[in-house]
Amino acid sequence: xxxxxxxxxxxxEAVRKRxxxxxxxxxxELPIQxxxxxxxxxxxxxxAGGKRLRPTVxxxxxxxxxxxxxxxxxxxxxxxxDGANGRIHGGDPIDVMNAAVSVEVIQSFTLIHDDIMDDDDxxxxxxAVHREYDLETxxxxxxxxxxxxxxxxxxxxxxxSRTVGALEILATTCTKICEGQSLDVTFEERENxxxxxxxxxxxxxxxxxYAASACLPAVLMGADDETADALYGYGxxxxxxxQIQDDVLDLTVPSEKLGKQRxxxxxxxxxxxxxxxxxxxxxxxxxxxxxxxxxxxxxAEIDDAVAALEETGSIDYANGMARDLVEQGKDRLExxxxxxxxxxxxEIGDYLIERGY
Amino acid sequence: xxxxxxxxxxxxEAVRKRxxxxxxxxxxELPIQxxxxxxxxxxxxxxAGGKRLRPTVxxxxxxxxxxxxxxxxxxxxxxxxDGANGRIHGGDPIDVMNAAVSVEVIQSFTLIHDDIMDDDDxxxxxxAVHREYDLETxxxxxxxxxxxxxxxxxxxxxxxSRTVGALEILATTCTKICEGQSLDVTFEERENxxxxxxxxxxxxxxxxxYAASACLPAVLMGADDETADALYGYGxxxxxxxQIQDDVLDLTVPSEKLGKQRxxxxxxxxxxxxxxxxxxxxxxxxxxxxxxxxxxxxxAEIDDAVAALEETGSIDYANGMARDLVEQGKDRLExxxxxxxxxxxxEIGDYLIERGY
Numbered sequence: 001x002x003x004x005x006x007x008x009x010x011x012x013e014a015v016r017k018r019x020x021x022x023x024x025x026x027x028x029e030l031p032i033q034x035x036x037x038x039x040x041x042x043x044x045x046x047x048a049g050g051k052r053l054r055p056t057v058x059x060x061x062x063x064x065x066x067x068x069x070x071x072x073x074x075x076x077x078x079x080x081x082d083g084a085n086g087r088i089h090g091g092d093p094i095d096v097m098n099a100a101v102s103v104e105v106i107q108s109f110t111l112i113h114d115d116i117m118d119d120d121d122x123x124x125x126x127x128a129v130h131r132e133y134d135l136e137t138x139x140x141x142x143x144x145x146x147x148x149x150x151x152x153x154x155x156x157x158x159x160x161s162r163t164v165g166a167l168e169i170l171a172t173t174c175t176k177i178c179e180g181q182s183l184d185v186t187f188e189e190r191e192n193x194x195x196x197x198x199x200x201x202x203x204x205x206x207x208x209x210y211a212a213s214a215c216l217p218a219v220l221m222g223a224d225d226e227t228a229d230a231l232y233g234y235g236x237x238x239x240x241x242x243q244i245q246d247d248v249l250d251l252t253v254p255s256e257k258l259g260k261q262r263x264x265x266x267x268x269x270x271x272x273x274x275x276x277x278x279x280x281x282x283x284x285x286x287x288x289x290x291x292x293x294x295x296x297x298x299x300a301e302i303d304d305a306v307a308a309l310e311e312t313g314s315i316d317y318a319n320g321m322a323r324d325l326v327e328q329g330k331d332r333l334e335x336x337x338x339x340x341x342x343x344x345x346x347e348i349g350d351y352l353i354e355r356g357y
Numbered sequence: 358x359x360x361x362x363x364x365x366x367x368x369x370e371a372v373r374k375r376x377x378x379x380x381x382x383x384x385x386e387l388p389i390q391x392x393x394x395x396x397x398x399x400x401x402x403x404x405a406g407g408k409r410l411r412p413t414v415x416x417x418x419x420x421x422x423x424x425x426x427x428x429x430x431x432x433x434x435x436x437x438x439d440g441a442n443g444r445i446h447g448g449d450p451i452d453v454m455n456a457a458v459s460v461e462v463i464q465s466f467t468l469i470h471d472d473i474m475d476d477d478d479x480x481x482x483x484x485a486v487h488r489e490y491d492l493e494t495x496x497x498x499x500x501x502x503x504x505x506x507x508x509x510x511x512x513x514x515x516x517x518s519r520t521v522g523a524l525e526i527l528a529t530t531c532t533k534i535c536e537g538q539s540l541d542v543t544f545e546e547r548e549n550x551x552x553x554x555x556x557x558x559x560x561x562x563x564x565x566x567y568a569a570s571a572c573l574p575a576v577l578m579g580a581d582d583e584t585a586d587a588l589y590g591y592g593x594x595x596x597x598x599x600q601i602q603d604d605v606l607d608l609t610v611p612s613e614k615l616g617k618q619r620x621x622x623x624x625x626x627x628x629x630x631x632x633x634x635x636x637x638x639x640x641x642x643x644x645x646x647x648x649x650x651x652x653x654x655x656x657a658e659i660d661d662a663v664a665a666l667e668e669t670g671s672i673d674y675a676n677g678m679a680r681d682l683v684e685q686g687k688d689r690l691e692x693x694x695x696x697x698x699x700x701x702x703x704e705i706g707d708y709l710i711e712r713g714y
Contacts, residue, residue, distance in 0.1 A: 038539040113500060119494040136542055139496065140535050143470060146503055147531035154525050160517035168511050168522055174504035178497050182395040185493055340501040 004354055011351040014344050015069055018059050019052040022100055025075075029101045029152050030145075041133045041141035042148070046108050048124045053242070054213040055100035056060050057348060062096045062217035063341035064333075070341050075100070080158070080221045091222070094158045099166065102153040106170070107209060109145035110177055112138055117185065118268065121294075122209055123258035146174070158220040165219040180204025181354040187271040191279065191286075195321075198276045199240060206246075207239025214345075228337045234345070237329030241322040242352045247272035248318050251306050253356065262295040263302035268292065273321060278314040301357060322353040361711055368708040371701050374428055375416050376409040379457055382432075385507050386458045387502075396499035399505070403465050403482045410599070411464055411570040412457035414705060418588060419453045419574035420698035421690075427698050432457070437578045445665070448579070456476040456523065456573050463527070464566060466502035467534055469495055474542065476627065482616035503531070514576040522576040530569040537562025544628040548636065548643075552678075556597060557632045563603075564596025571702075587692045591702070594686030598679040598705045599709045602628035603634040604624045605675050608663050610713065618651040620659035623647065630675045631666055679710045 026046055032039045044097045063070050066089065074078070075097035082090025114120075115128035116138055122128060153170055154163060183201040187193050218228035247265060251274070253254035255262045265272055266289050275285045288305040291297050308357035309315055326349040336342050388690055420427050423436045423446065430436070430455035439447025471477075472485035473495055498534060510527055511520060532629045538556040544550050571592035575585035582673045590600035604622060609632070622629055623646050632642045645662040648654050666672055683706040693699050 035536055035539045035543065037543070038536060062542055113496055117496060137539075139474060140539055140542075142500075143503070144532060146500070146537040147528045147535065150507060150524065150528035151532065154521065154528060160521045162522075164511065164517045166519050168509065171504045171507035171511060174539075175501060175508065178501040179392055180503065182392045182494075182497055185497075186392065191540060307618065 001106065004350075007347055008351055008354060011344070011347045014060070014070065015051060015053065015056045015348075015351075017033050021075060021097065022055045022058075022104060025097045025101050026104070029098065030105065030148055033091055035134075037137065038140060038144060040150050041137045042108075042144045044126075044129050044132060044141070045111055045123060046104070046226050047125045050104070050108075050124060052104060053348070053352070054103045054209055057238075057333065057345070058100045058103055058213040058216060059096060060344050060348065061214050061336075062221065064336045064339060064345060065217055065221055065223055065227070067337045067339055068341070070344060078221075083224055089181060091159070092157065094220055095156045096217055096220065097208045098153060098156045099153050099220060100213075102149045102170065103213050103216070105149040105152060105175075106174060106179045109142045109149065110181070110209075112142040112145070114181065117181070120260065120264075122260045156220055159222070162220050162222060166216055169212050169216060173208045176208045177206040180206070180208070184271070188269050190271075193271050193276050195273060195276050195280075198271060198273050201271075202240050202243045202273075203236060206243040207236045210239030210242065211235030227231065227335050230332045234329045234349075235333045237325045237332070238349045238352055241325040241329070241349070244273050244318050244322040244325070245353045245355070247274055248315060248322075249355075251302070251309070251315070257356075261297065262299075263305065264294045265287065265295060266302070266305055267294050273318045274309055274314045277317045278309050278312050281312040283308060283312055283314075319353070326353055328352060361707075364704055365708055365711060368701070368704045369418070371427065372408060372410065372413045372705075372708075375413045378416075378432060378454065379409045379412045379461060379565055382454045382458050383461070384678065386455065387462065387505055389568060390615060392488075394494065395497060395501060396428045398494045399465075399501045401483075401486050401489060401498070402468055403461070405483045407481060409464075410459060410705075410709070411460045411566055413459055414567060414592065414595075414702070415457045415570040415573060417451060417698050417701050419569050419578065420704060421693045421696060422580055422584070423576055424694045424696055425698070427701060435578075438580055441610070448516070452513045453574055453577065455509050455513045456577055457570075458472075459506045460566065460570050461507040461575070462502050462509060463531060463534075466499045466506065467538070467566075469499040469502070471538065474538070477617065477621075479617045493512055503520055513577055516579070517581060519577050523573055526569050526573060526576060530565045532560040533565045537565075541628070545626050546612065547628075550628050550633050552630060552633050552637075554704045555630055558628075559597050559600045559630075560593060563600040567596030567599065568592030572709065584692050587689045591686040591706075594682045594689070595706045595709055596646070598682040598686070598706070601630050601675050601679040601682070602710045604631055605672060605679075606712075608659070608666070608672070614713075618654065619656075620646065620654065620662065621651045623659070623662055624651050624654050630678060631671045634671040634674045635666050635669050638671065640665060640669055640671075674711070683707060683710055 059075055062078060076095045077093040078096045079089040080091045080094055080276050104163055112129045115123055116130045120128050121131055129141055182200050211232045214227050215232040218231050250265045251263055277350055288308060289301050330346050330349050333342055333345055369672050373490040416432060419435060434450040436446040436455045437448045437451055439445050471488045472480055473487045477485050478488050486498055501562045510523055537558050541562055568589045572585050584614050607622045608620055636642050646654060687703050687706050690699055690702055
């Protein structure tokens with residue numbers, strides 16, 4: 001057993017190296033072209049940073065399935081699988097980097113539109129696209145990324161039947177993200193959301209894109225259905241854990257580090273697993289913070305609110321749920337070959353709930 | 358030669374019958390499901406009406422290619438083509454209705470987002486989705502329709518390689534629509550748009566979806582590339598003519614019949630082929646109507662503006678351009694079998710520029 005700190009550093013290094021490759025690929029797949037303002041706005045958040053966690057999950061899953069050493073194989077010309085057990089290399093190589101970029105492009109589209117819907121001003125420490133540009137451009141930039149993600153996913157070079165499978169996953173994933181976002185918005189006006197409802201919302205809004213990221217290499221490379229299903233489940237589990245942890249971090253990480261106001265979920269009356277739990281413990285969550293304006297909330301108010309949520313065990317409850325989900329997700333990886341890349345998938349799961357921000 | 362009036366009635370009847378089938382299929386492919394408010398908003402404009410011109414083009418093209426009698430074949434189980442010339446029925450039947458619904462769903466998504474961008478209040482005589490619901494719901498409803506269109510197109514039952522081809526068309530079409538809309542927005546701030554630039558914008562914003570509608574049956578059914586390309590060109594031509602005629606109608610059709618304020622393009626300083634031409638003739642187009650608020654413009658102001666645009670020949674110029682484009686589009690249909698459905702495709706082209714609204 002390595003220490004959590006050493007493990008976190010190993011994961012960060014692995015993520016960083018894949019992020020560099022993804023960052024090289026993004027301008028190749030999504031060049032600034034005419035009309036420039038539209039493409040600049042489309043690239044704005046992608047270029048502003050981001051950990052590229054979903055592409056990292058996708059690329060690492062591909063390495064685990066192909067049973068190759070991490071970072072040793074060209075993602076643009078990646079072996080596919082064949083044979084009865086779907087574990088022998090065979091057929092023409094494919095471009096799994098395109099699949100990774102496609103998923104990140106979808107993520108970026110949802111962030112642009114979500115920021116409009118939540119009227120958030122900041123994202124990744126820079127103005128949201130509708131602030132840096134304008135509402136029209138932000139809507140259109142999101143719409144452009146949407147179809148570009150499909151175009152990019154269509155260019156992996158995988159067999160047509162596998163490409164069709166990948167596009168089915170991409171399309172249904174996008175639909176579920178919209179459904180989850182819609183539930184999230186309606187939850188803001190409800191006082192009686194149950195933990196089960198919250199988890200369903202998180203699954204649709206956030207976890208399905210992790211699930212798609214883990215499952216897409218299996219589909220594109222031709223792994224068997226059992227493997228694809230297990231990877232989808234792994235992604236759903238770590239994706240839900242990621243969102244729960246994100247909700248914890250929104251309360252506990254300084255604003256500078258978050259790239260937005262700490263406690264903004266509370267101020268904006270967003271439901272999280274923490275507030276759902278606290279409400280069940282009799283806490284009047286709506287009164288924890290007086291203001292509904294993130295610009296006027298004080299650090300002291302957030303501190304008091306966090307102390308109240310710690311007292312009811314609500315933050316511990318969320319942490320525990322995230323931990324359980326990650327363990328469940330890791331168990332599902334038994335069907336994947338035992339190799340270094342699979343170890344990294346375990347560690348990515350742990351990292352998602354142990355990360356500082 | 359039949360009279361224009363008789364021809365218009367024949368086309369309207371043919372469109373009406375296909376529209377009925379499309380209207381039956383929409384709730385089948387896009388049922389109201391949880392979260393209901395999201396799906397109700399997504400269906401709102403689709404249920405409010407619409408002529409279903411793009412699905413009609415698609416279904417009629419399928420009939421022309423399969424060389425079957427109009428309306429005599431089940432669109433849900435439609436013959437495909439095979440053999441060297443791609444004109445012999447063969448292989449499993451496909452569901453071309455799904456392709457037709459997919460195209461209409463894309464059209465509806467673009468209308469919802471366009472109405473937000475243009476801040477238009479009315480569409481098809483009912484409130485725009487962001488007025489009937491709210492901004493968040495309208496953005497999400499559009500996003501949901503976007504992915505649903507891909508899901509629906511994935512379910513035609515066509516061979517995987519043909520499905521991949523259809524999805525490539527759908528994705529690139531959506532990208533071009535965004536690019537065209539972006540150009541349209543930037544044109545509002547420019548005084549020196551040329552007719553060529555205007556036609557390029559119209560091609561991207563409007564005509565590509567007609568082109569996709571005409572071309573998709575060829576791709577899904579397995580027609581040869583020459584046929585697919587010719588049909589794409591037909592769609593581009595009649596689609597551009599359609600938009601030019603739409604711009605004429607915005608000036609000449611009473612508001613009640615239009616479902617929105619007559620002359621709103623002029624009030625909102627939108628570029629049309631008419632204003633581009635008038636400006637080249639020395640008309641100060643920006644001063645034709647004083648107000649920039651569609652709610653306060655008077656019928657007399659619009660009448661005066663239209664008279665000025667008639668005097669410079671700008672409306673005639675637009676009408677002539679639309680007529681030329683339709684003739685060019687009809688010529689392209691020579692590669693399609695000579696049958697009743699092809700005659701209807703000719704007539705649809707004529708109808709698009711002869712229609713009263």
